[in-house]
Amino acid sequence: MDPLAKADILIVGAGFYGSTLAERIATRLGRHVLLIDRREHIGGNAYTYADATTGIEVHKYGAHLFHTPNETVWNYLRRFTGFSDYRHRGFSVHRGQVYPLPINLATICQFFGRRFTPDEARVLIAGHSSEITGTPDNLEEKAISMIGRPLYEAFVRGYTAKQWQTDPRELPAEVIARLPVRFTFADGYFNDRFQGQPLDGFTAIFERMLDNPLIETRLGVDFFSLKQHLPDRLPVVFTGPIDRYFDYSEGELGWRTVDFEHEVVDTGDFQGAAVINYPDPDTHFTRILEFRHFNPERSYQTDRTIIAREYARFAGPTDEPYYPIDASRDRAIHARYRKRAAAEPNVHFGGRLGTYKYLDMHQAVGAALKAFETVFVPLFAASQAASDAGQR
Numbered sequence: 001m002d003p004l005a006k007a008d009i010l011i012v013g014a015g016f017y018g019s020t021l022a023e024r025i026a027t028r029l030g031r032h033v034l035l036i037d038r039r040e041h042i043g044g045n046a047y048t049y050a051d052a053t054t055g056i057e058v059h060k061y062g063a064h065l066f067h068t069p070n071e072t073v074w075n076y077l078r079r080f081t082g083f084s085d086y087r088h089r090g091f092s093v094h095r096g097q098v099y100p101l102p103i104n105l106a107t108i109c110q111f112f113g114r115r116f117t118p119d120e121a122r123v124l125i126a127g128h129s130s131e132i133t134g135t136p137d138n139l140e141e142k143a144i145s146m147i148g149r150p151l152y153e154a155f156v157r158g159y160t161a162k163q164w165q166t167d168p169r170e171l172p173a174e175v176i177a178r179l180p181v182r183f184t185f186a187d188g189y190f191n192d193r194f195q196g197q198p199l200d201g202f203t204a205i206f207e208r209m210l211d212n213p214l215i216e217t218r219l220g221v222d223f224f225s226l227k228q229h230l231p232d233r234l235p236v237v238f239t240g241p242i243d244r245y246f247d248y249s250e251g252e253l254g255w256r257t258v259d260f261e262h263e264v265v266d267t268g269d270f271q272g273a274a275v276i277n278y279p280d281p282d283t284h285f286t287r288i289l290e291f292r293h294f295n296p297e298r299s300y301q302t303d304r305t306i307i308a309r310e311y312a313r314f315a316g317p318t319d320e321p322y323y324p325i326d327a328s329r330d331r332a333i334h335a336r337y338r339k340r341a342a343a344e345p346n347v348h349f350g351g352r353l354g355t356y357k358y359l360d361m362h363q364a365v366g367a368a369l370k371a372f373e374t375v376f377v378p379l380f381a382a383s384q385a386a387s388d389a390g391q392r
Contacts, residue, residue: 007034012223013239015044017351019209020368026214036221042206054304056291067192068362074194080208083196088189092277094154104182118183142173159279162286163312170327239351242337250336255321261309268302285309324356
């Protein structure tokens with residue numbers, strides 16, 4: 001039987017946004033969901049797998065660190081996984097020296113070569129950041145207003161230029177606004193109340209979410225091969241790139257992609273941490289991931305480890321569009337797509353690519369839960385009421 005014929009809704013994309021909606025619509029509303037993804041796996045960019053050589057869980061599309069201040073999101077995901085007590089601690093290599101990230105009192109003392117009290121450090125940074133007098137208009141100005149120019153030049157400017165392939169003065173201030181800055185020695189990267197790594201890996205979350213007879217998952221399916229054959233009035237959730245949906249009619253949005261150079265190394269511990277940044281311009285990669293450190297509770301082999309070097313660049317037509325660049329040109333183009341999306345019948349755009357927003361995992365889940373309550377519960381209630389009226 002044609003899966004479209006029995007579907008009550010088509011969801012395009014099996015990442016966190018699409019999978020959360022699929023689970024809620026099937027479980028809560030009892031509706032048939034057809035979930036498709038052009039990749040050959042579920043989980044979107046959060047997909048993980050066990051490396052065949054080392055047995056270590058690899059994050060195929062880059063480091064995924066779960067954290068959230070949202071108790072609703074946390075409790076929702078705990079239906080599908082337990083979480084470890086992992087707390088991420090970041091590091092950065094600048095001119096051959098390793099510094100803790102995010103910038104804290106230890107970073108400041110080490111960088112400036114003397115001990116500072118918290119109050120002394122605040123005065124120091126306030127002096128360095130005083131060149132920004134108004135509201136910051138871009139990433140560079142925002143970063144300098146937070147940490148001053150010397151620390152910005154050392155840890156942010158080069159890394160941002162490599163990561164985004166864009167002048168930091170062209171990027172919105174909010175890209176850097178979420179970076180914590182501390183005047184204590186607290187070294188946890190995130191401030192969120194709820195943190196941890198899924199005990200059985202990220203992919204297991206999606207397997208459990210989608211384990212419902214009302215959800216049919218089809219992988220390796222391109223939505224655009226189906227678009228012209230969709231039944232009338234079939235609701236669609238689209239989580240792919242919004243510019244691709246409209247065939248780039250309003251212009252191409254800027255996206256960033258990431259290439260990964262994986263290497264199995266004959267040592268039990270390559271760098272002593274899960275993630276180390278390399279902001280200096282003469283280092284071509286942006287950071288090195290060592291996957292074993294995301295799960296220190298596991299008994300991995302001790303004679304080999306697997307690492308990945310990350311290289312960021314602009315996404316071309318055949319690349320995975322990971323992150324929206326959201327420069328001023330992009331914002332103008334996206335405004336036109338938003339107008340078209342609002343007028344598109346029976347189509348809901350969601351997720352990082354569908355909304356052209358930089359969403360963390362917990363934000364994608366939270367947005368899906370909200371859309372379920374505000375969009376899809378009323379949608380299917382109205383559909384049911386119309387069906388009941390037609391049978392009278």
